[in-house]
Amino acid sequence: MTIFKTLSADDRVSTKTLLHEAIPITGTIVSGGYGVGNIKNFTHGMFQSVYDYPYLSSSANHIFDISFGVGTNSSIYNSSNTQAAKKTNIYNQMAQVLMGYDKDGNIQRFDEDGDLSGGGGVKIDNAMFLSFSRLLVKDEIKKGSFQMTIGTSASFSEDAAPGVFANTLTLSDVGASTSYRVNSPAGEYGILYATASSALLDTSSTHTASVGGVTYWRAGLIYYQAGVIALTSSMFMAAADGGYLIGNSCEWDSSANTLTGSLINSEISGAADGLRTRIQNIQFNNTIELNSTVYFCRAKHNEFNYSSNPTYLTNSQIRVKNQATDLPISYITSIGLYSADNTLLAVGKFSEPIRKDSNIELTFRARLDY
Numbered sequence: 001m002t003i004f005k006t007l008s009a010d011d012r013v014s015t016k017t018l019l020h021e022a023i024p025i026t027g028t029i030v031s032g033g034y035g036v037g038n039i040k041n042f043t044h045g046m047f048q049s050v051y052d053y054p055y056l057s058s059s060a061n062h063i064f065d066i067s068f069g070v071g072t073n074s075s076i077y078n079s080s081n082t083q084a085a086k087k088t089n090i091y092n093q094m095a096q097v098l099m100g101y102d103k104d105g106n107i108q109r110f111d112e113d114g115d116l117s118g119g120g121g122v123k124i125d126n127a128m129f130l131s132f133s134r135l136l137v138k139d140e141i142k143k144g145s146f147q148m149t150i151g152t153s154a155s156f157s158e159d160a161a162p163g164v165f166a167n168t169l170t171l172s173d174v175g176a177s178t179s180y181r182v183n184s185p186a187g188e189y190g191i192l193y194a195t196a197s198s199a200l201l202d203t204s205s206t207h208t209a210s211v212g213g214v215t216y217w218r219a220g221l222i223y224y225q226a227g228v229i230a231l232t233s234s235m236f237m238a239a240a241d242g243g244y245l246i247g248n249s250c251e252w253d254s255s256a257n258t259l260t261g262s263l264i265n266s267e268i269s270g271a272a273d274g275l276r277t278r279i280q281n282i283q284f285n286n287t288i289e290l291n292s293t294v295y296f297c298r299a300k301h302n303e304f305n306y307s308s309n310p311t312y313l314t315n316s317q318i319r320v321k322n323q324a325t326d327l328p329i330s331y332i333t334s335i336g337l338y339s340a341d342n343t344l345l346a347v348g349k350f351s352e353p354i355r356k357d358s359n360i361e362l363t364f365r366a367r368l369d370y
Helices: 084-098 259-265 268-276
Strands: 012-026 039-041 048-051 062-070 126-132 147-151 168-172 189-196 208-211 214-223 228-232 279-299 330-338 344-356 362-369
Touching: 048 268, 062 084, 062 268, 084 126, 084 228, 084 268, 168 214, 189 208, 279 330, 330 362, 344 362
Parallel strands: none
Antiparallel strands: 012 279, 039 048, 048 062, 062 126, 126 228, 147 168, 147 279, 168 189, 189 214, 208 214, 214 228, 279 362, 330 344
16 A cells, blocks of 8 residues: 655646736825824924825725935035935935945945946936835836836916926836846836826937837836835926926925925924825836746556545455455545655645545645645
């Protein structure tokens, strides 16, 4: 009677499947559709958290965090008086994790095109960070699926619709499914490109790039495995100030009518309010990497025809036989996978017993997902 059977390399095969979920985040939630109940500020003041429901509720889910960073090479570094140290610390922390260090041990700055080989390129020294929760991102953001629409007008405009910005930018990682960067310690990342819903972008800007023959404006970086978006301040600044908007920059609050002024005069939570209320929607597909091992459990004609269950016998006779000359019969109800020392690791149950005798050979597929 066979009780255990060793599985060889030919009896198992491993596969990897990528599953994707569509994640829509509406502007109603992001802007505080539940009043201030789903927007949480902290006493440390280093970032702001957004939930899909009032955060004090047990059913609330954390969606993402918003923060701002100012690099030491920024033109407003020395004049960034409000929470200056925290804004610099946030920039350095994010740069350490996402960009790493150069050969001299210096923290590398965020680069708009991701090309760090020559040390040139346009750098992102005033950055806005969106860190999405693992609940949404899962294993990573699917490349080429990210899109965000964000308002750039100085204020809400009744020309379009109540509470809607007249001028918007659409950000997406165009072409990232086949063209992405791998020179980050945090994994793979792509370039976010902006297009406008109106004649809003300066074509002479140094932030332009051609993708598939179409002109886009670089808006930031997206780190797929980390689930982090680093946006450049250029997307909210006029071309004359180093950005690429035609006309005036975005008015963030009454005391500062430019993004630079907001970064200097506002706390991180205040700047986060200004960015958050301008997000109309965010959508992307996440990725779940499902690894599977399939074990082919083969029962040959002379195997597993008896049962080790004590009730299989009565008075030393097989109970399922009607006559002594009948073939021994067993009914398979489950399959167990064991380690090398015969420790049970997994059990698979059948919906109904399966008959087995010496005239039958069976092959069962037992799949473990992890």
